[in-house]
Amino acid sequence: MRNKFLNTGQPGFHPLRKICIVIRGLKFAVLSDFSVAYKLVLSIVVLAACIAFRDWIDVAAVLIATAVMIIAEILNTAIEALCDFIEPEKNPRIGMIKDIAAAAVGISILLWLIVLVVESYAVVNHLIV
Numbered sequence: 263m264r265n266k267f268l269n270t271g272q273p274g275f276h277p278l279r280k281i282c283i284v285i286r287g288l289k290f291a292v293l294s295d296f297s298v299a300y301k302l303v304l305s306i307v308v309l310a311a312c313i314a315f316r317d318w319i320d321v322a323a324v325l326i327a328t329a330v331m332i333i334a335e336i337l338n339t340a341i342e343a344l345c346d347f348i349e350p351e352k353n354p355r356i357g358m359i360k361d362i363a364a365a366a367v368g369i370s371i372l373l374w375l376i377v378l379v380v381e382s383y384a385v386v387n388h389l390i391v
Contacts, residue, residue: 291336298335301374302328308378311385320381327377334370338363 291298305328312320341363345356 287336291332291339295335295339298332301331301335301371304378305374308381308385312381315385315388317384317388320384323377324381327374331367331370331374334367338367 292302293299305324309321309324309328312324342360345359349356
């Protein structure tokens with residue numbers, strides 16, 4: 263794939279190649295990062311319950327919250343890896359960058375957790391009634 267800003271790489275846009283790269287990146291994130299894997303499993307459980315009860319708004323809420331959380335986790339992992347690659351020694355500025363990225367993850371996890379708790383409560387409430 264040609265980088266239009268750096269004018270490097272091969273010319274041409276191949277959507278199938280892009281999809282393969284996305285799948286490879288997601289597979290790597292799920293298999294190598296336990297925090298992504300267990301959150302994905304929890305989301306799938308709640309999502310399955312929402313689908314079983316045909317609560318489509320709840321399905322959308324869980325999907326959006328999970329997507330935001332996974333995006334934040336993946337970006338945080340990429341930022342930390344890049345920081346460690348650039349500066350392997352301890353550096354307070356790099357630490358600050360990592361803390362900011364971790365704060366973004368923390369906010370997304372809080373949102374995801376709130377959505378999962380609310381939806382789990384709705385599913386349990388639906389079972390009782």
